[in-house]
Amino acid sequence: MSMVQQAVEIGAPLHAVYEQLATFENYPQFMTGVRRVTPIGNDQTHWIMDVEGHRREFDARITECSLDERVSWASVEGPLLAETITLRPMGETRTQIVAQLEADVAFLLPSARHGEETLSRRLKADLNTFKSLIETGRLGGADRLRGASSKQFSGTSSTGSRARPAPASPASVAARIRSGRSNPGAGWGASAGEFSNANAGTNADIASAPGLGSAADLDRFGGQAVSGGAAPMGGKAMGARDVRGDGVINEEERGNAHDL
Numbered sequence: 001m002s003m004v005q006q007a008v009e010i011g012a013p014l015h016a017v018y019e020q021l022a023t024f025e026n027y028p029q030f031m032t033g034v035r036r037v038t039p040i041g042n043d044q045t046h047w048i049m050d051v052e053g054h055r056r057e058f059d060a061r062i063t064e065c066s067l068d069e070r071v072s073w074a075s076v077e078g079p080l081l082a083e084t085i086t087l088r089p090m091g092e093t094r095t096q097i098v099a100q101l102e103a104d105v106a107f108l109l110p111s112a113r114h115g116e117e118t119l120s121r122r123l124k125a126d127l128n129t130f131k132s133l134i135e136t137g138r139l140g141g142a143d144r145l146r147g148a149s150s151k152q153f154s155g156t157s158s159t160g161s162r163a164r165p166a167p168a169s170p171a172s173v174a175a176r177i178r179s180g181r182s183n184p185g186a187g188w189g190a191s192a193g194e195f196s197n198a199n200a201g202t203n204a205d206i207a208s209a210p211g212l213g214s215a216a217d218l219d220r221f222g223g224q225a226v227s228g229g230a231a232p233m234g235g236k237a238m239g240a241r242d243v244r245g246d247g248v249i250n251e252e253e254r255g256n257a258h259d260l
Contacts, residue, residue, distance in 0.1 A: 001080065003102040004120040008127040010097065012134045014089040017097065018068045020130075020140050021085055029139060030130040032122050033108075045073070052110060079107035099127060 010017055020026050024037045024045050035055075036048040043062040048055065058081070064072040068089075074082035081103050088096040101123050105115030112118040133139035 001102065002105045002116040002119055003100060004116060004123055005098065005100045006120065006124040006127055007096060007098040008124075008131050009090060010095050010131045010134050011093065012095060012140075013093055014068050014087060014095045016140055017095040017134060018071070018087055020134060021071045021087070021097070022065050024062070024073070026139060030133060031126050044076075047075075051108065056107075079104035081108065097127065097130075099123060 024039065027037050028034045033049045033051060034047065035050055038046045040046050040059070045060050045062065046057065047060055048057050050056075056078075058075050058078045060073050060075045060081070062071075062073050064070055064084075068087060070084065070086050072082075072084040074080070083102070084100045086098045086100075088098070090096050101119065103119060105112065105119060109115050109118055109122075130139070
């Protein structure tokens with residue numbers, strides 16, 4: 001009976017690595033001699049191995065599956081074969097795994113003259129194969145290996161909040177209303193009332209558009225460029241006199257804007 005231990009560091013997040021180790025059907029892809037592992041119950045698996053050209057089968061019990069921490073299994077009949085794999089996070093995107101393999105060398109390596117040394121080298125080779133499969137995305141898939149924390153859905157910021165569209169300028173809103181376009185512009189609300197008004201052409205609810213308070217405002221902005229670029233929500237475009245050196249709109253100037 002021999003027990004060996006080896007470790008390897010993998011360039012993938014902790015949970016991504018754990019998921020692959022806890023899926024025993026993956027083991028034939030990286031564990032030498034394993035041809036198939038089939039789940040046969042909640043904590044039971046059936047293994048088929050090739051031992052120096054001879055087919056060997058046995059059942060194994062999953063003795064531990066601690067989320068993101070440890071995976072252990074052991075044969076329940078025949079020669080002893082057992083393994084415990086412990087996972088350790090090495091930052092957000094790297095994981096160390098330490099594997100302890102206990103085996104009946106006479107069964108697993110019948111012709112090896114230095115059974116324990118051969119078993120240790122074999123375990124190290126298996127871990128390196130697993131590392132390569134994970135890091136290249138051939139096991140688990142490249143997207144999953146980045147981890148949930150790095151995934152972003154379309155239109156969502158890295159903080160998890162949905163990104164806001166840029167507000168439309170008064171000139172563009174005025175032009176859109178005059179032309180009878182039915183879809184609200186960027187920065188508009190999406191209430192049922194606004195959509196119904198927009199579909200009515202020139203009867204659109206212009207008060208909901210940034211910088212437009214009445215129909216008379218259409219004459220000020222329709223078809224004309226606004227100096228200073230697009231206006232921020234609820235106000236006129238920023239000009240040089242609106243900004244105090246820190247980029248804040250002068251409240252006095254903001255009030256004057258409504259008198260124009």
